[in-house]
Amino acid sequence: MSIPEVDQTIFALASGSGKAGIAVFRISGRSAIKAYKILSKKSVPKPRCAVRARLFDPTSKEVLDDGLAIYFAAPASFTGEDVIELHVHGGRAVVAGMTAALNLIQDVRLAEAGEFTRRAFDNDKLDLTAAEGLADLINAETAAQRRQAQRQLRGDLGVIYDSWRSRLLEAIALFEAEIDFSDEDLPPGLKERVAEQVAGINKEITEHLDDNGHGQVLRDGLHIAIIGPPNAGKSSLLNRLSKRDVAIVSEKAGTTRDVIEVYLELDGYPVIIADTAGLQESGDAIELEGIRRAEERASQSDLKLVVFDGAVWPEKDAKTLELIDENTFVVINKSDLIKQTKTDYLAISSKTGDGLKSLLDILKKEVLERCNVSASPALTRTRHRSALGDCCDSLQRFQIAPEAELKAEDLRLAARALGRITGRVDVEEVLDIIFSEFCIGK
Numbered sequence: 001m002s003i004p005e006v007d008q009t010i011f012a013l014a015s016g017s018g019k020a021g022i023a024v025f026r027i028s029g030r031s032a033i034k035a036y037k038i039l040s041k042k043s044v045p046k047p048r049c050a051v052r053a054r055l056f057d058p059t060s061k062e063v064l065d066d067g068l069a070i071y072f073a074a075p076a077s078f079t080g081e082d083v084i085e086l087h088v089h090g091g092r093a094v095v096a097g098m099t100a101a102l103n104l105i106q107d108v109r110l111a112e113a114g115e116f117t118r119r120a121f122d123n124d125k126l127d128l129t130a131a132e133g134l135a136d137l138i139n140a141e142t143a144a145q146r147r148q149a150q151r152q153l154r155g156d157l158g159v160i161y162d163s164w165r166s167r168l169l170e171a172i173a174l175f176e177a178e179i180d181f182s183d184e185d186l187p188p189g190l191k192e193r194v195a196e197q198v199a200g201i202n203k204e205i206t207e208h209l210d211d212n213g214h215g216q217v218l219r220d221g222l223h224i225a226i227i228g229p230p231n232a233g234k235s236s237l238l239n240r241l242s243k244r245d246v247a248i249v250s251e252k253a254g255t256t257r258d259v260i261e262v263y264l265e266l267d268g269y270p271v272i273i274a275d276t277a278g279l280q281e282s283g284d285a286i287e288l289e290g291i292r293r294a295e296e297r298a299s300q301s302d303l304k305l306v307v308f309d310g311a312v313w314p315e316k317d318a319k320t321l322e323l324i325d326e327n328t329f330v331v332i333n334k335s336d337l338i339k340q341t342k343t344d345y346l347a348i349s350s351k352t353g354d355g356l357k358s359l360l361d362i363l364k365k366e367v368l369e370r371c372n373v374s375a376s377p378a379l380t381r382t383r384h385r386s387a388l389g390d391c392c393d394s395l396q397r398f399q400i401a402p403e404a405e406l407k408a409e410d411l412r413l414a415a416r417a418l419g420r421i422t423g424r425v426d427v428e429e430v431l432d433i434i435f436s437e438f439c440i441g442k
């Protein structure tokens, strides 16, 4: 008789794939202990104590490896279920042998992506914001991203959202009392108290939303687009900044056609710099498409880095000038060729490296201003932003709704929107999306 998916015991290689010194297998579920006994021919060790264990292939009885085993007894484990961790040597043959052996054990199967974390969520080990924080931590590439993810994993965001939600539930209770009971039975001033509560929560959420997207920028990286006329040295600048020859540099105008991206870390903050095609009138269809992409990228980026050609300075082309706005920083490249030296713009040379340090300092300052998240936890995802927006909409509707029943419904909708973020109510549809971000073994 087969048992339901959720009751099955899952296993996965929790450490990365590929050859390594040590590989860690994680087994979680009711049959974890049974699996350990079959593989080691020993009884389960004391919880949270590492023991040495020889592991055997259940069919051939051959020794697979000599490793370490740790038992985490339910519910004091990551998933809340019985968990066994097996640390073995990380060679491909050992890993393949272990995988095959575990697969042979009845009721034990390979985990799906994110399934360990999903079980932790189902067993109330973490809320959805923390699960997302964990996914972010696994994907974090810079120190600042790591810190933000850790704050979220620790539950800092969940605490804020839950506190708004519980205050809202309190307001709902008061409001419904107001509808259900006659005036004599209730203390005076209830209506005003509810209105005050709702206005207070609405104000706090609005402030939280009004963060210029700092948390999201930090999570996704700050996008900078290098734009300017052909031959100004945009590709040379990208190569300089990335210290690699990523883009083709040529004296031939119109060499760069597609957008080329480089990932950089500036003072621990993630930055994605894009080199684009030079902006000019053109009859060439491919070049025109390149220019369209350049303009599109410029409009989507957080910061535009305009590069003018010092060799023809002070000539400035109209197409580039059009794109300059308050989110633009302008440099004149080829300072080694500039004849007229007096300019308000920063002069740099991608060839000699002149002015590059100043440019980097300016970029670092920009990145810091745009990513810097204060001590309070930052909004990191569009999913949170849209739910908070829904919540505020409902709270505002509450304030103008003509009838008490409509007002009550608005409050319930607002509370539900908050609950969606941490996973307190009707979450099924968002669960699959969130946990599918994880790799297998987490």
Ligand SMILES: Nc1nc2c(ncn2[C@@H]2O[C@H](COP(=O)(O)OP(=O)(O)O)[C@@H](O)[C@H]2O)c(=O)[nH]1
Residues within 6 Å of the ligand: 229, 230, 231, 232, 233, 234, 235, 236, 237, 248, 249, 250, 251, 252, 253, 254, 255, 256, 278, 333, 334, 335, 336, 337, 348, 349, 350, 351, 352
């Ligand atoms: N003298 C000088 N030449 C440069 C400098 N930067 C780029 N170049 C040259 O200008 C030409 C165009 O450079 P490229 O990076 O392809 O420009 P892009 O079309 O804007 O991407 C190439 O021949 C580069 O070697 C610089 O700072 N000084």
Ligand SMILES: [Mg+2]
Residues within 6 Å of the ligand: 234, 235, 236, 247, 248, 249, 255, 256, 276, 277, 278
């Ligand atoms: Mg180029």
